[in-house]
Amino acid sequence: MDNIVVQKYGGTSVGTPERIKNVARRVIATKEAGNKVVVVVSAMGKSTDHLVDLAREVNINPSSREMDMLLSSGEQVSIAMLAMAIGGLGHDAISLTGPQCGVKTTSYHRNARITEIQNERLLSELEAHGIVVVAGFQGMNEECDITTLGRGGSDTSAVALACALGADKCEIYTDVDGVYTTDPRKVPEAKKIDRISYDEMLELASLGAGVLHPRSVELARKNNMKLIVRSSLNENPGTEVVEVSALEKAIVSGVTMDENIVKISVLEVPDRPGIAFKLFSALAANNVFFDMIIQNVTQKNVNDITFTVKSDDLQDALAVTSKVSEELGATKVVYDEDVVKVSIVGTGIAGSADIASAFFQTLSDLGINIQMISTAEIKISCIIEKEKGEEALKALHHKFCE
Amino acid sequence: MDNIVVQKYGGTSVGTPERIKNVARRVIATKEAGNKVVVVVSAMGKSTDHLVDLAREVNINPSSREMDMLLSSGEQVSIAMLAMAIGGLGHDAISLTGPQCGVKTTSYHRNARITEIQNERLLSELEAHGIVVVAGFQGMNEECDITTLGRGGSDTSAVALACALGADKCEIYTDVDGVYTTDPRKVPEAKKIDRISYDEMLELASLGAGVLHPRSVELARKNNMKLIVRSSLNENPGTEVVEVSALEKAIVSGVTMDENIVKISVLEVPDRPGIAFKLFSALAANNVFFDMIIQNVTQKNVNDITFTVKSDDLQDALAVTSKVSEELGATKVVYDEDVVKVSIVGTGIAGSADIASAFFQTLSDLGINIQMISTAEIKISCIIEKEKGEEALKALHHKFCE
Numbered sequence: 001m002d003n004i005v006v007q008k009y010g011g012t013s014v015g016t017p018e019r020i021k022n023v024a025r026r027v028i029a030t031k032e033a034g035n036k037v038v039v040v041v042s043a044m045g046k047s048t049d050h051l052v053d054l055a056r057e058v059n060i061n062p063s064s065r066e067m068d069m070l071l072s073s074g075e076q077v078s079i080a081m082l083a084m085a086i087g088g089l090g091h092d093a094i095s096l097t098g099p100q101c102g103v104k105t106t107s108y109h110r111n112a113r114i115t116e117i118q119n120e121r122l123l124s125e126l127e128a129h130g131i132v133v134v135a136g137f138q139g140m141n142e143e144c145d146i147t148t149l150g151r152g153g154s155d156t157s158a159v160a161l162a163c164a165l166g167a168d169k170c171e172i173y174t175d176v177d178g179v180y181t182t183d184p185r186k187v188p189e190a191k192k193i194d195r196i197s198y199d200e201m202l203e204l205a206s207l208g209a210g211v212l213h214p215r216s217v218e219l220a221r222k223n224n225m226k227l228i229v230r231s232s233l234n235e236n237p238g239t240e241v242v243e244v245s246a247l248e249k250a251i252v253s254g255v256t257m258d259e260n261i262v263k264i265s266v267l268e269v270p271d272r273p274g275i276a277f278k279l280f281s282a283l284a285a286n287n288v289f290f291d292m293i294i295q296n297v298t299q300k301n302v303n304d305i306t307f308t309v310k311s312d313d314l315q316d317a318l319a320v321t322s323k324v325s326e327e328l329g330a331t332k333v334v335y336d337e338d339v340v341k342v343s344i345v346g347t348g349i350a351g352s353a354d355i356a357s358a359f360f361q362t363l364s365d366l367g368i369n370i371q372m373i374s375t376a377e378i379k380i381s382c383i384i385e386k387e388k389g390e391e392a393l394k395a396l397h398h399k400f401c402e
Numbered sequence: 403m404d405n406i407v408v409q410k411y412g413g414t415s416v417g418t419p420e421r422i423k424n425v426a427r428r429v430i431a432t433k434e435a436g437n438k439v440v441v442v443v444s445a446m447g448k449s450t451d452h453l454v455d456l457a458r459e460v461n462i463n464p465s466s467r468e469m470d471m472l473l474s475s476g477e478q479v480s481i482a483m484l485a486m487a488i489g490g491l492g493h494d495a496i497s498l499t500g501p502q503c504g505v506k507t508t509s510y511h512r513n514a515r516i517t518e519i520q521n522e523r524l525l526s527e528l529e530a531h532g533i534v535v536v537a538g539f540q541g542m543n544e545e546c547d548i549t550t551l552g553r554g555g556s557d558t559s560a561v562a563l564a565c566a567l568g569a570d571k572c573e574i575y576t577d578v579d580g581v582y583t584t585d586p587r588k589v590p591e592a593k594k595i596d597r598i599s600y601d602e603m604l605e606l607a608s609l610g611a612g613v614l615h616p617r618s619v620e621l622a623r624k625n626n627m628k629l630i631v632r633s634s635l636n637e638n639p640g641t642e643v644v645e646v647s648a649l650e651k652a653i654v655s656g657v658t659m660d661e662n663i664v665k666i667s668v669l670e671v672p673d674r675p676g677i678a679f680k681l682f683s684a685l686a687a688n689n690v691f692f693d694m695i696i697q698n699v700t701q702k703n704v705n706d707i708t709f710t711v712k713s714d715d716l717q718d719a720l721a722v723t724s725k726v727s728e729e730l731g732a733t734k735v736v737y738d739e740d741v742v743k744v745s746i747v748g749t750g751i752a753g754s755a756d757i758a759s760a761f762f763q764t765l766s767d768l769g770i771n772i773q774m775i776s777t778a779e780i781k782i783s784c785i786i787e788k789e790k791g792e793e794a795l796k797a798l799h800h801k802f803c804e
Contacts, residue, residue, distance in 0.1 A: 017459035024460075051479070057419035058426075058483055059490030066489070069497050070482035073475040077453070080472035081460055087468070088461030095471050100546060121546075144502060144523075 004126070004167040005030055008040040008136060008158035012175050013232040014078050015045030017085075023232065024085035026173075027131060031091065036126050038165065040136040040158040041082055043074025064109035065145060068138075072098070072146045075135035083133045093131040096122065098138030098146070103157065105139035105147045112147035114139060114156065117164035126165075134161065152213020159216045163223040170225055172212060173232035178239030179204065179211050181401040182255040187394050189402050193253060194237075197244035200253045201227075203345040203379045217241065244347055251348035251355065252400040257393045258341040261291075262314045263371070263383060264321055265306040268331040275328055276305065282324045283309075288317045292341070292374045292383060306372065308383060311337065339371065340389035343381040344400055350377045355400075362399050368392055406528070406569040407432055410442040410538060410560035414577050415634040416480050417447030419487075425634065426487035428575075429533060433493065438528050440567065442538040442560040443484055445476025466511035467547060470540075474500070474548045477537035485535045495533040498524065500540030500548070505559065507541035507549045514549035516541060516558065519566035528567075536563060554615020561618045565625040572627055574614060575634035580641030581606065581613055583803040584657040589796050591804050595655060596639075599646035602655045603629075605747040605781045619643065646749055653750035653757065654802035659795045660743040663693075664716050665773070665785060666723055667708040670733040677730055678707065684726045685711075690719045694743070694776045694785060708774065710743065710785060741773065742791035745783040746802055752779045757802075764801050770794055 007027065014020050023039075030037050042048075051070050055062050062070075079095035086093035102118030125132045136154030141147050149156055155172055162170035176184070177192050179201065184190040196204075198221035205214040211229055220227045220241065230238030269275055276295060283290050293307040309317040314335065322333050342363075349355050359380050363370055368391075372383040384392060409429065416422050425441070432439050444450075453472050457464050464472075481497035488495035504520030527534045538556030543549050551558055557574055564572035578586070579594050581603065586592040598606075600623035607616040613631055622629045622643065632640030671677055678697060685692050695709040711719040716737065723735050744765075751757050761782050765772055770793075774785035786794055 017456065020460055054419065054479075054483065055486055058422055058487035061490075062486040063489055066482045066485045066497060069485070069499075070479060073478040073482075076475040076478065077456075077472060080468045080475075081456065083468045083471070084457055084464040085460035087465055088463075095468060097471075 002034055002036045004038065004165050005035045006038045006040065006158050006162035006165065006167045006170045007173060008154055008171070009042070009173045009232055010154065010175075011042040011045050011048070013173055014041050014082065017081070020078070020081050020085045021089075023082060024089055026232065027082075027086060027093075028089060028091050031130055035168075037131045038122070038126065038161055038167070039082065039131065039133045040154060040161060041075065041078045041133065042136050042154045043071070044078045044081070047074045047077065068109045068146050068148045071148055072135070072138045075137055079133045079135045086131060086133070091131065092129045093133055094125050094129045095133040095135075096125065097135045098157070099140035099144075101132070101134050101161070103139035103160070105141055105149070107141040107143065107145075107147065109147055111150035112139060112141065114149070114160045117160055119164045122161070122165065152215055155213045155216035156219060159219045159223075159225060159227065162225050163219065168226070169228055170220065171228045171230055171238075172216075173230055174211060175231065175233065176211065177231045177234070177236050178229045179254070181253065182393060182397045183257070186257070186390055187397045189397060191401065193239050195240045195242055196253055197347055198241055199244060199378050200345050200347060201241045203343070203376075204254050204256060212241075251352065252344050252346035254345050255393060255396045255401060256343050256345065257389050258343075259386070259389065260311040261308045261339060261341055261383075262311050262317075263306060263308050263336045263339050264317060265304055265334050266321060266325045266328075266330045266332075267304050267334065269303045269305060269325065270329050271301045271303050275303065278328065279305065279321065279324050280307075282320050283317060286316055286320050288313045288320060290317070292372050292381065294372055308339075308341070308372070338386045339383050340386050341381050341383055342389065342392045342396060343379050344396060345379045346400075347378055349380060356380055358399060359396065362395050363392055366391055366395055404436055404438045406440065406567050407437045408440045408442065408560050408564035408567065408569045408572045409575060410556055410573070411444070411575045411634055412556065412577075413444040413447050413450070415575055416443050416484065419483070422480070422483050422487045423491075425484060426491055428634065429484075429488060429495075430491060430493050433532055437570075439533045440524070440528065440563055440569070441484065441533065441535045442556060442563060443477065443480045443535065444538050444556045445473070446480045446483070449476045449479065470511045470548050470550045473550055474537070474540045477539055481535045481537045488533060488535070493533065494531045495535055496527050496531045497535040497537075498527065499537045500559070501542035501546075503534070503536050503563070505541035505562070507543055507551070509543040509545065509547075509549065511549055513552035514541060514543065516551070516562045519562055521566045524563070524567065554617055557615045557618035558621060561621045561625075561627060561629065564627050565621065570628070571630055572622065573630045573632055573640075574618075575632055576613060577633065577635065578613065579633045579636070579638050580631045581656070583655065584795060584799045585659070588659070588792055589799045591799060593803065595641050597642045597644055598655055599749055600643055601646060601780055602747050602749060603643045605745070605778075606656050606658060614643075653754065654746050654748035656747050657795060657798045657803060658745050658747065659791050660745075661788070661791065662713040663710045663741060663743050663785075664713050664719075665708060665710050665738045665741050666719060667706055667736050668723060668727045668730075668732045668734075669706050669736065671705045671707060671727065672731050673703045673705050677705065680730065681707065681723065681726050682709075684722050685719060688718055688722050690715045690722060692719070694774050694783065696774055710741075710774070713739070740788045741785050742788050743783050743785055744791065744794045744798060745781050746798060747781045748802075749780055751782060758782055760801060761798065764797050765794055768793055768797055
């Protein structure tokens with residue numbers, strides 16, 4: 001059997017019939033180079049947004065199951081369109097929905113997790129047609145209902161299918177040339193990274209670099225699947241995500257800024273054991289993801305607890321936090337939306353005290369007050385005031401990546 | 403278990419979010435009257451046309467399988483929207499695609515036939531939720547591929563589901579008040595028919611009355627399923643389609659005009675046995691439906707054969723006819739698009755020579771030349787020139803239905 005290549009094209013890449021034909025040509029070229037190709041596509045352009053708007057007109061709070069039924073129609077359109085476009089160029093292709101290609105998931109609608117891929121049909125269609133076009137973002141639960149995978153779901157579909165098929169590689173096509181040392185729209189000096197480790201990519205993804213979803217990177221790392229991020233508009237080689245052992249030593253790979261965070265503080269919590277546990281388990285139970293916790297004793301037997309959450313989760317987080325803080329006897333809950341998180345990511349960071357001090361020095365030289373710090377094996381993050389974010393990003397990029 | 407009612411709403415009835423909410427209210431009212439309700443819906447308004455246009459932009463001759471994949475997304479949107487709208491009004495409902503509710507079909511894409519309905523899931527969801535919203539027009543073949551049922555498919559889905567569930571009745575909602583004695587847009591004197599037999603309805607449907615698809619009427623007749631045609635915009639009782647024995651004697655039920663026909667003639671075919679068989683079996687093999695055949699000897703040993711086909715099938719019919727007529731040694735194939743078929747339908751027709759003569763007399767009084775005649779148990783049809791069609795329709799309606 002030929003090599004198998006999995007390619008994923010996002011909504012922008014299949015946003016119009018013209019672009020779908022462009023994708024068709026790329027897929028055919030990959031096939032003609034001697035590969036069998038599985039193409040994973042998202043819904044066309046803004047069609048998902050359009051469907052969400054339509055739903056709101058009949059129900060402001062629709063059930064997640066029916067939203068999945070509605071939204072999954074979007075990829076069904078794009079897979080049929082792409083299979084037709086490939087057919088129109090004289091090549092054979094067949095489209096399969098998520099359920100048809102054996103993507104089994106949990107039942108958690110709108111945010112399901114893939115539990116298994118039953119690849120029999122996919123393999124036989126690939127053998128028969130050479131090209132199979134698959135609906136990303138969707139699968140089927142045990143009740144035979146259609147589920148969707150939540151944010152970044154199509155990337156995850158692509159990597160999961162690549163692993164299930166033992167593909168040579170998984171190519172994620174997007175509208176930029178690859179992964180950059182930082183956001184090129186904010187720092188023109190940003191450079192494309194040729195090769196990066198899974199761990200670093202995971203940090204960059206989690207910190208808001210936005211090119212790949214962290215779930216897909218994690219899955220690739222776990223299965224050691226070669227991941228390539230490329231542009232669908234040119235032939236540039238893109239960025240390869242590989243094992244760390246395959247890399248030359250690179251101290252700092254990238255610099256990121258996450259603007260979608262809020263800082264929440266619970267003030268004057270009486271100091272008893274298990275306080276943090278109570279608060280953070282309640283947040284977790286309500287699907288609020290927290291980060292960057294600090295707890296400091298301000299006066300005798302009284303703590304302040306500060307943490308960050310995603311901006312989208314602010315209302316949920318405040319509701320949970322207020323309830324718990326009352327139970328704990330805290331005096332007040334306050335929050336600050338006027339913050340950003342700047343981070344540097346790199347395999348070399350953990351082993352080098354110099355890097356941490358240079359990081360803090362750079363911010364200090366700009367007169368920026370560091371509100372919170374967190375460090376991990378391959379990254380350092382700081383919370384600073386929003387107004388200084390872009391200046392900090394540029395200076396850190398200049399210091400570490402230029 | 404409560405009574406089961408199957409209701410079908412066409413694309414116009416679910417064309418906008420407002421109209422979907424209107425349908426939701428009707429469905430809820432039916433449930434609150436003590437029924438379990440299965441609602442069969444078509445794709446919203448013009449969405450199918452829009453998808454067909456989209457497909458043409460990437461492939462002028464797309465595969466039928468991929469067209470089914472594309473088109474079936476349309477009903478998936480409308481079932482989710484209707485289930486959400488019912489939810490928004492505080493009632494429970496679940497949506498199911500054709501494949502999910504066990505509609506098994508042949509593999510003939512774009513024109514599949516229902517072979518079986520595996521109603522287990524449908525029954526259990528109906529028990530659990532009281533209202534199930536089902537995608538009309540679609541099913542699944544043995545390969546687990548999505549198929550569509552072709553023209554009138556949603557009516558057929560509704561009747562087939564009603565039969566499979568042992569429903570009390572199947573209500574077909576449309577934008578008119580029921581079945582009329584003739585087209586009210588052409589003849590203002592047209593009257594709504596309260597009750598009509600399956601056989602008459604079948605003739606009216608086949609002759610182009612346009613309210614119900616003949617396949618759905620045939621299926622209802624076979625299973626003796628009570629069929630009701632009503633408006634989705636008011637509470638009028640509509641038209642009941644029932645067994646003939648349930649009817650008062652009605653001589654003529656309706657008058658129809660079919661404008662979408664063409665007359666084709668094969669001239670001077672040498673008279674040998676099996677000529678008609680050759681021609682009409684070739685047409686049937688190419689899915690061209692013919693009607694109203696006449697064959698007359700114009701000179702010694704030479705025949706003219708004339709028949710009608712649907713306007714849509716003209717090109718296919720000419721291709722087949724030309725090929726066969728050459729093989730048969732005919733001199734020429736000619737066609738005439740300038741014709742219509744006017745018909746009267748009624749249970750009493752077969753037994754009454756007076757009706758036939760009144761029919762011909764009416765046309766003769768208008769100076770209309772009858773080009774072809776066909777009669778059956780419950781109808782008489784004539785081909786006449788198109789220009790006189792509307793005049794003939796009005797006169798026949800005046801004679802038999804006013």
